[in-house]
Structures are given as structure tokens and as C-alpha cells.
């Protein structure tokens with residue numbers, strides 16, 4: 001008899017096929033995530049959970065079913081999961097690093113370009129029938145070549161963003177708690193402390209993870225240190241930016257613009273004042289959304305799930321220390 005797992009949303013076929021072949025899988029078919037009580041009920045008779053970043057995986061859920069052997073998250077980020085709680089319970093957590101790096105960096109750079117050069121405003125202008133003639137001052141934006149990009153976070157995606165920026169003739173500064181002197185010369189990037197980066201950058205792109213110390217990292221103090229001409233780009237996690245401080249900075253001209261793939265909360269409610277601002281470009285958390293990448297993420301998530309249920313080490317495990325103490329059986 002096949003073992004039972006729960007898949008909390010329809011994932012691309014490449015990964016789903018592996019899950020369906022290996023397990024007796026219950027797959028949540030709705031467009032919206034399973035409501036919390038439903039998720040809690042669904043996992044009670046399962047040995048594995050393939051979760052999404054929209055599912056809160058906490059101690060309550062882990063304790064409801066001690067037979068749950070693995071949680072495989074369909075994302076590189078895992079701020080939706082209480083990792084210390086999972087580790088304390090011997091529960092391995094999988095994620096999908098690497099495969100989405102370039103796709104996400106492509107998109108972050110697309111947001112940078114779109115906000116610098118008013119691409120969305122231009123499309124809206126044409127669609128609204130406002131295009132009457134060529135105009136010397138029509139929708140003028142700011143140059144990308146020759147500008148300075150500040151990367152906050154210099155992991156895989158930050159580095160991929162730096163490669164794109166150097167191809168566009170930008171100067172690249174980075175701040176990270178781990179300085180990467182080994183990459184500075186070859187990648188043409190310069191380390192800067194956070195204040196220097198904020199002061200010098202024309203574009204600030206966020207590539208750090210969300211944890212208790214980075215929550216609202218971008219707050220009123222930070223926006224006050226940025227150039228009034230600066231544009232901030234966020235493809236990491238919404239709560240890295242304080243939305244009230246961002247609205248104030250954008251509406252008062254403390255900074256020029258923002259381009260957000262992620263918001264706090266998600267989805268951003270329609271009554272959020274950020275929706276009223278022309279200088280705030282918001283898209284629905286789609287930076288990794290290329291067909292190929294989402295398929296690769298599905299395969300990785302499926303392989304982590306299969307490994308966890310069969311008692312193998314997860315190919316990509318967020319908390320490998322669980323293997324020192326012994327995992328749930």
C-alpha cells in the first residue's frame with residue numbers, strides 16, 4: 001500500500017507526476033490555499049506534506065501528527081516554517097534553492113528597468129488612448145547604464161543580479177553580513193556598509209532572507225538615508241519593508257520609486273495606499289514564475305518529499321542538523 005501525503009496546491013506536472021507515482025497523494029485543487037483548519041485536518045493521516053509559502057507550518061501543525069516525516073516546501077524561502085520547532089521535533093524541511101536563481105534575478109532586473117524607464121506607465125498611457133505625438137519630455141525616466149546598484153544581500157540571487165548589472169554598465173555595491181572578498185574583483189563589485197550603500201545607490205535591490213532581525217529592515221530611517229532619486233526593488237520577502245514608511249517615502253519624494261514583487265501582506269489589500277501611487281510598481285510575487293523554473297522547483301520539491309518519506313536524507317534540506325539527532329520515523 002502506498003503511503004499518504006498531502007500536496008497543498010496543484011504544482012507543475014513534472015513534479016506532481018513523481019509524487020503521484022510514489023504515493024497515495026491528496027492534492028488540494030483550489031486556486032486559494034487550504035484554509036488553516038483544513039490544512040490541519042488534511043495532514044492528520046499523512047506521512048509527508050508538500051507545502052507552499054502560503055502555508056503556515058508551525059509547532060501546532062507538527063504536533064498534530066507525530067507520524068509526519070517530512071515537510072517539503074515548494075520555494076527557496078522558508079519563513080513560513082518554524083525551523084527551530086521542526087528541528088526540535090526531528091522533522092526535516094526541504095526547499096528549492098538554485099533552480100530559481102537566474103529566473104528571479106532576471107525579474108528583479110526587469111523591475112529595475114521597468115521602474116527606471118516608466119515602461120508600465122507607458123503601456124497604460126497608450127492603452128488609455130493618450131498617445132497623441134512624440135514629446136521631448138514624455139515619460140522621461142532615469143538611466144540605468146552608469147548608475148550605481150546597491151545589493152542588500154549577496155547570496156545566489158544577489159550575485160546573479162550583479163552579473164546582469166555589470167552587463168548594463170552599472171557600478172555595483174553590495175552589503176551582506178558575510179563579505180565575499182573572493183568575488184569582488186572577478187565580479188567587479190565593491191563591499192559597502194549599509195549606510196554607505198544607501199547613500200550612494202541609485203537603485204537598491206533587496207536579496208536578503210526574512211528572519212526576526214531583518215523584519216522591516218527598510219524603515220523610515222533607512223529611506224531617509226537613500227538618495228531622493230533612488231528606486232528600491234524587492235523580490236525577496238514583503239515584510240523586509242515597512243509598508244507605512246515606504247508609502248511616506250514615496251508620497252513625500254524622499255525616494256523616487258519602488259518596484260515590488262513581494263508585499264506585506266500578500267496579497268496587498270486593494271485599500272493599501274501603495275496602490276494609489278504612480279511611482280510604486282506592484283506585481284503578484286512572480287519573480288520565479290517562468291514555466292521551466294516552476295517545473296524544476298516542482299521536481300525538487302517532489303524529490304525532497306520522496307526522500308523524507310522513505311527515510312533518505314533530503315537532497316536540499318534547510319535543517320540538516322536533524323540528521324545528527326535522528327529524524328522522526
Ligand code: DGY
Pocket residue numbers: 053074075076077078100236288
Ligand atoms: C521562493 O521560492 O522563496 C520564492 O519567493 C517563490 O519562488
